[in-house]
Amino acid sequence: MRHMRLPRSQRPVRLMAVGLLAASLALTACGAGSRTGAATATKVACDFTNPSTPTTINVLAYNSSAVDPFSNTMVASCTHDNVTVKHDPIDFAGQLEKTTATLAGDTGTYDVVETYTYAIPDLASRGKLQPLDDLYAKNKDKYALGDLDPNTLKSMTYDGKLYGLPMQSQLLVMAYRKDLFDKNGLTPPTTFEELRTDAKRLQDAEGMKYPIALPLLSTADLDTAFAAALGSQDSAFFVNPDTKKPNFTEEPTAKALEQLKSLLPYMDPQVTTFDQPKVQQQLYNGKAAVAVMFSGRMNDLVQQKNTKLYDKFGFAAPPAVFAGGKAYSTVSTDGWSIPFNTKVDKDLLFEVIGASVSQEASQASVPAAFPARTTVDQSASPYAAATKDSLAKGPTKEIQPYVPAVSEAIRPVLANYMAGKIDVPAAQQQMQAAAEKVMAAQK
Amino acid sequence: MKRRQFWALVAPSVVVMFGFMLVPLYQTLRWSFESVNYGEAGTFIGLTNYRAALGDARLGRAVLFTVGLTVVASAFCIVFGYVLAALVNKLGRARPLVLGILLISYVSPQVVGAVAFSWLFDSNFGGIVDYLLNAVSGGAFGNPLWFTSTWPNRLIIVANVVWFMLPFAMLMILAGLQGVSEETLEAAEIDGASPLQRHLYVIIPSIRGVLGFVVLILTMDVIRVFDSLIPLAPQSLTNGNESLMVYIYRVAFSEASRNLGLGSAISVLTIILILILLFPSIRNIVKEARA
Numbered sequence: 245m246r247h248m249r250l251p252r253s254q255r256p257v258r259l260m261a262v263g264l265l266a267a268s269l270a271l272t273a274c275g276a277g278s279r280t281g282a283a284t285a286t287k288v289a290c291d292f293t294n295p296s297t298p299t300t301i302n303v304l305a306y307n308s309s310a311v312d313p314f315s316n317t318m319v320a321s322c323t324h325d326n327v328t329v330k331h332d333p334i335d336f337a338g339q340l341e342k343t344t345a346t347l348a349g350d351t352g353t354y355d356v357v358e359t360y361t362y363a364i365p366d367l368a369s370r371g372k373l374q375p376l377d378d379l380y381a382k383n384k385d386k387y388a389l390g391d392l393d394p395n396t397l398k399s400m401t402y403d404g405k406l407y408g409l410p411m412q413s414q415l416l417v418m419a420y421r422k423d424l425f426d427k428n429g430l431t432p433p434t435t436f437e438e439l440r441t442d443a444k445r446l447q448d449a450e451g452m453k454y455p456i457a458l459p460l461l462s463t464a465d466l467d468t469a470f471a472a473a474l475g476s477q478d479s480a481f482f483v484n485p486d487t488k489k490p491n492f493t494e495e496p497t498a499k500a501l502e503q504l505k506s507l508l509p510y511m512d513p514q515v516t517t518f519d520q521p522k523v524q525q526q527l528y529n530g531k532a533a534v535a536v537m538f539s540g541r542m543n544d545l546v547q548q549k550n551t552k553l554y555d556k557f558g559f560a561a562p563p564a565v566f567a568g569g570k571a572y573s574t575v576s577t578d579g580w581s582i583p584f585n586t587k588v589d590k591d592l593l594f595e596v597i598g599a600s601v602s603q604e605a606s607q608a609s610v611p612a613a614f615p616a617r618t619t620v621d622q623s624a625s626p627y628a629a630a631t632k633d634s635l636a637k638g639p640t641k642e643i644q645p646y647v648p649a650v651s652e653a654i655r656p657v658l659a660n661y662m663a664g665k666i667d668v669p670a671a672q673q674q675m676q677a678a679a680e681k682v683m684a685a686q687k
Numbered sequence: 688m689k690r691r692q693f694w695a696l697v698a699p700s701v702v703v704m705f706g707f708m709l710v711p712l713y714q715t716l717r718w719s720f721e722s723v724n725y726g727e728a729g730t731f732i733g734l735t736n737y738r739a740a741l742g743d744a745r746l747g748r749a750v751l752f753t754v755g756l757t758v759v760a761s762a763f764c765i766v767f768g769y770v771l772a773a774l775v776n777k778l779g780r781a782r783p784l785v786l787g788i789l790l791i792s793y794v795s796p797q798v799v800g801a802v803a804f805s806w807l808f809d810s811n812f813g814g815i816v817d818y819l820l821n822a823v824s825g826g827a828f829g830n831p832l833w834f835t836s837t838w839p840n841r842l843i844i845v846a847n848v849v850w851f852m853l854p855f856a857m858l859m860i861l862a863g864l865q866g867v868s869e870e871t872l873e874a875a876e877i878d879g880a881s882p883l884q885r886h887l888y889v890i891i892p893s894i895r896g897v898l899g900f901v902v903l904i905l906t907m908d909v910i911r912v913f914d915s916l917i918p919l920a921p922q923s924l925t926n927g928n929e930s931l932m933v934y935i936y937r938v939a940f941s942e943a944s945r946n947l948g949l950g951s952a953i954s955v956l957t958i959i960l961i962l963i964l965l966f967p968s969i970r971n972i973v974k975e976a977r978a
Contacts, residue, residue: 341940348726462924517834517921525811652942656924663835663925 285316286608290599292592294325301588301596303331304346305358306339310540311578313609314411315358318600329596337464347372347583355586355593359408361399361576365645368402374582375405379594387598388619396616399577399643408579409594410616411601412609414538415634416472416573417627419545421533422558424450432560435567436503439534443510446533456510457532461519462659467651470658472572473500475639476565482642482650483683490650490679493672501661501668503565508662516662528553536562536572539634542627543612559630561637571637577616646686653678718951729948736952746953748927749934750960753910756841756930757964760848761905765898767849768856773886775857776864786858793854801915804847808833834919837926844919844928848909855908856901863897864890896975903968910961931957 301322305315319329334342339358346352347367359367367373384390392410400408420432425442428449433439439456446455459465474480480496483489491497512518512526520541526532528551548554562572580597582590599605606615611625622628654675661671719736721729740746775785792800806812820828831839867890875889891898913932916923923929929937935957939950 337941344725344940344945350726462922514832514835514922516925522811529811531811656942659922659925663922665925 285313285320286605288317288321288599288602288604290318290322290324290596292322292327292595295327295589295592298326298328299588299592301327301329301355301593302353303329303356303358304334304339304342304354305331305356306336307333308336308540309543310412310414310609310613311358313612314580314600314605317605317608318356318596321599321605322596327592327596343367347585350585351587352583352585354583355588356597357581357583358578359400359581360414360578361641361643362647362651364400364407364581365402365643366648367581368405368407369645372584373407374584374586374590375407376409376582376594377406379590380406380409382591383594383598387602389598389601391603391619392601392616393618396577396579399575399641400579400581402645408577408581409597409601410577410579411606412540412613412615413575413577413631413635414540415575415614415631415638416536416562416571417539417542417630417634418534418536418560418562419527419542419557419627420535420560421527421530421553421556423556424452424533425558432558433534433563435563435569436506436565436572437567439563440506440510443507443534447510450533452531452533454510454512454515454526454531455533456507457518457523457526457535458507458511458515459518459520459523459537460504460511460515460662461522462516462662463655465519466516466658466662467655468574469504470500470654471642471651472562472574472639473504473565475574475642476500476569476572478570478639482647482654482679483644485642485644488683488686490676490683492654492675492679497672497675498668500565501671505662516659524550527551527557538576539614539627539631540612542631543625546626557626559627561630561633564637570639571634573634573638575635575638575641579616646683649682649686650679653682715951715954718948719955720952721948723947723951725945725947732948736946736948737956739949740952740956745929745934746956749929749931752841752928753912753931754960754964756845756848756912757906757909760845760852760909761902763845763849764852764856764905765901768853768860768901769891769898771853771857772860772864775861789857790854792850793852793858797851798914798917800851801847802918804843804850804915805834805918808843835922835926837928840920840922840926840928844912844916847915847919848912851915852905852908856905859897859901859904860894863894867893896972899968899971899975903965903972906964906968907961910957910964931960 303315303318305311307315315331319331322329342354343357343359343363346354346357359373364373380389389409393413396410396413397406399413400406400410418432424446425431428445430442430445433442443455446452458469460469471482474482474496477496477499480494480500481491484491508515512531518526520537523532523535523537524541524544527535527545530553542559544550545557546554564571580600582593582597586593601616603617603619606617606620609615610620610622611628614622614625614628614631625631657666657671657674657678660666660674661668666674718729720731720733722732722735723729771789775782775789778785806814807816808814810817817831817833821830833839833843871889871893872885875885880888911932912930913936916928916930916933920926920928920930920933923933924937931953935950935953938953939945939947
């Protein structure tokens with residue numbers, strides 16, 4: 245017997261409606277989840293003078309296990325009386341774009357922005373950030389800001405003025421499989437030569453195809469890796485600070501390029517698609533035994549919920565590219581800045597960011613972060629010693645307004661080089677040309 | 688209907704169209720002739736942006752990739768969409784359930800679907816397809832590098848676009864099939880037409896208008912593919928799989944220069960390209976309407 249049929253004119257409509265409804269119901273069964281972790285964050289004193297009218301403070305800060313404790317503490321502690329602090333989840337790339345947009349005009353969307361060492365000179369030189377020296381002096385005692393590491397304050401300073409209040413620093417740190425290293429009589433490599441030797445040993449003895457994992461994503465991380473390899477040959481900068489002429493045709497660039505490529509036989513052939521989470525994944529899965537990433541990623545490795553290998557990792561300063569050189573490392577301090585175009589009272593904003601980097605807030609961020617405060621007890625952090633070592637052995641920083649633009653300009657060239665499309669001399673020429681174009685635009 | 692009533696009903700749509708379409712279009716066109724810094728008024732520079740865009744080999748590569756993807760993915764969607772629609776059309780009570788399942792990929796956020804899709808090929812996240820192809824077949828397929836090698840990467844991009852757009856094509860064609868006269872089909876059957884002949888000579892000609900509409904929408908959607916390429920084509924900068932929209936986004940918002948003017952010029956050129964590609968479909972639809 246045939247089933248009942250609708251009149252022709254109604255059937256297509258009914259059909260679509262039922263189909264879409266069924267699909268929508270299937271999808272909406274999945275909950276959206278919490279937007280931030282502020283509900284469970286550490287609460288600290290945030291005693292600002294209550295504004296006379298309701299005030300919303302919009303915070304722009306990317307999400308990571310190292311930054312979240314500070315953002316969440318800010319939201320949880322400073323949302324009271326007439327003040328509401330808002331922070332929506334966003335990734336680092338999104339933060340970069342929104343920073344550009346919010347600082348573009350006379351009015352912006354955000355009242356507090358997360359900034360970092362390499363962004364400060366560019367933003368400050370263009371008048372996009374509020375100098376904080378007076379506010380810092382005014383609140384120094386109240387929030388014990390004198391305990392902040394002077395180096396981190398220096399990292400947030402441009403042309404003698406403070407533009408950011410440091411919360412924590414990120415350094416490149418090496419994570420390695422201590423169990424496999426011990427089993428094979430290996431010690432953490434101190435040079436790239438040792439790194440290659442150790443990797444070869446792990447390939448042969450453990451059958452591990454790709455023992456090394458580095459974040460070399462061609463659209464984001466590659467220039468950071470190159471800068472670390474260049475910096476490891478100390479005093480090798482992108483651009484000569486005196487003549488403002490790019491240095492990419494010089495020998496250190498050739499060596500940095502060659503050394504980065506020398507690791508490819510020990511890395512996944514698709515390593516140029518690896519961002520830091522993917523490198524973490526390689527370590528979680530036991531596919532890699534050595535990785536160099538920013539310190540903010542290290543605490544994830546020792547969490548049992550992430551990997552069954554959580555108790556097998558050791559941490560050390562990254563190796564030097566050449567014996568006797570500086571570590572393949574870089575340091576960037578994350579901090580809070582106040583945009584030039586915010587309409588919210590600056591005193592109030594500084595109190596809010598001051599509270600978020602207080603002693604209690606900083607202590608609560610351990611071991612996820614490497615806080616800027618010198619008074620924080622980091623004995624609970626499995627990687628803090630390695631981070632300090634990385635800081636001590638790291639290269640001289642090139643902190644100039646043009647560095648971010650030059651970094652982005654050379655990235656496609658580095659991607660083509662790592663993909664094997666161009667050789668070292670061609671890469672050097674193209675990087676030089678790209679950087680010269682940026683420097684010409686800077687004038 | 689009185690003139691006043693007509694305008695009262697039409698005005699909201701006109702305002703929305705003006706605000707959300709014409710103003711951005713005008714702004715894009717204007718910026719394409721200007722040097723623009725974020726937050727500042729642009730400076731007129733004539734055709735400089737267009738010269739820069741047309742002189743960039745990257746634009747040519749992006750056009751080739753995008754048009755190729757559009758043609759291949761649309762062809763797949765039309766053929767398989769028709770087959771699926773014909774099968775679903777034969778279903779009884781199970782039809783709503785099957786339709787609901789088929790539509791999940793279409794109503795899920797594209798970037799979420801693309802991330803999940805990428806995991807099928809990424810050994811870091813299980814990579815079940817990669818595993819089946821390599822481990823089970825003993826590497827007979829040569830361990831393809833799905834995310835860095837040009838053609839394997841294109842394969843997964845096409846597969847993802849088809850997976851995402853196929854339900855739409857199927858649904859539209861199914862609606863068209865519902866309108867095919869049963870008398871005509873019975874007449875064709877009595878005349879001795881085989882099932883294949885009935886499809887080729889009776890059904891397809893009678894839903895030509897629907898098929899034209901599907902091609903139109905597919906072309907517009909696939910040519911604007913963007914978010915799914917973020918997880919699926921992380922190496923697009925070097926392996927030639929950069930779509931027009933990704934190229935525009937990078938030029939305007941993410942690369943060193945953050946060149947809104949150049950990005951706008953490429954956008955205008957893209958609009959022209961879309962109009963060229965859509966011309967046959969639009970002409971057919973107009974013909975159908977007049978017939």
